[in-house]
Amino acid sequence: MTKKVYLVPNRCLGCEECIEACAKEHEWAARNYVEWIDMVYPVQMHCSHCVDAPCARVCPVDAIKTTEEDAIVIDEAVCIGCGNCALVCPFGIPRFSGSTKKVVKCDLCIDRQREGKEPACVENCPTHALVFIDIEEYETPKRERAARRILEAGTYLREILMPQEG
């Protein structure tokens, strides 16, 4: 039961409140992104907190660790700014912070989590396009809906298209 931040794309307005909330929480250097696809589809992106994180593997000073919340976090004090994590990430998430010249990325707001709050981006999203839940919680309603549609299709098939076959 580990909670992560997920995007529900069709609720996203592209207001970028999540970016401002993240920046406010992290010394005015946001760790998330909003990519605009074809100029009209906003897609919020943040660290996936991979279970087997390539960034943690390639850090030469072991600055990247998994916390008890299953979040992958870069320890700023240890980071030397080599950029290995930024280069290996399949999603291109870690970035160089202009002020410290070290690498920063989403830390799932573990400081806020430990105070019982949700990550800043989730709390500030006006349309609840960002949700803080376990992956199972996210998938189960989708599976149920799909199962229901299969059932309806089966019923339609049985009673309307081919009523002879009892």
Next chain:
Amino acid sequence: MAGVSRLQMPPNFRIIRVMCSGRVDPLFILAALEDGADGVIVAGCHPGDCHYISGNLKAERRVRFLKDILKHIGLSERVEMEFISASEAQKFQEVITNFTNKIKKLGPCPVKRETSRDIRISEERQKRDYIHELVISFAESMNFEPEGPIEFPEDDIMEGYGFPKYDADKCIGCGACYRVCPEQVLVLNDVNGVRTIGHYYFNCRTCGDCAEICPKEAIEIKKRFDLRAFLSIEPAKDIDLELRQCKNCGNFFAPELQLDDIRTTIAKGDKEKGFVGVEFPKNIFDLCPECKRKIAAGNVKQIYVLSR
């Protein structure tokens, strides 16, 4: 003491009192020569008598270093260090008189400026900048141009002069050294698909932060003073690295060696941390991080389309 003993002194010298000769910075001496002093004597207590233990020995070493530099430029007779105790009135008179006569024979200092320069220092780096500027200016006025490197023997070099030496077999070009350097000694430039790392010799104070932070231990701090390098305002080039080009946007985004190193680290795995080695596909570094992000985001667009 000399005054009290009514000894005759030349009229054209000025005393600047400091608590210990160890307080005298090479910058003071250079600035004095530029400001109108025709000669400078640093007078300290005899070795072993220093109230601050070793201030006088430090002063002696600094003056010796400065004289070595000025010797090449042609000004070294104008700077001297003397050991005189407070009670040696006679010696004080002799030293000053002899020095004044010597300077009279040499004539006025050729590097004197017309207008006074206002020097204000609030950090170490500015001091090094000023010393550098003054030495260059003196060399120019005296028409001194070194033809080749002028290396000083290691014992004569003052503390804090040296440079980082790069081992080309180990460096992967990550740039951590460039980002950590507190004095902006190192330069890193990406031009035409090649990354060049170099250093401004005169700024390095051999703190060793770069050597400590290098993930490949490719840097060694060498204590060295080369007058020609010191007089140069161009950075010395240390190492060249090829950069990889993104197949999507065409930007040069990372050194090939760093990407190879990442691939090797992943393939090796780590028994202690429980990472099993993984072979990355050949094309995994074909794209820069920005393009990877945009393409991953592009995959999400399908959900928008599907949900219509």
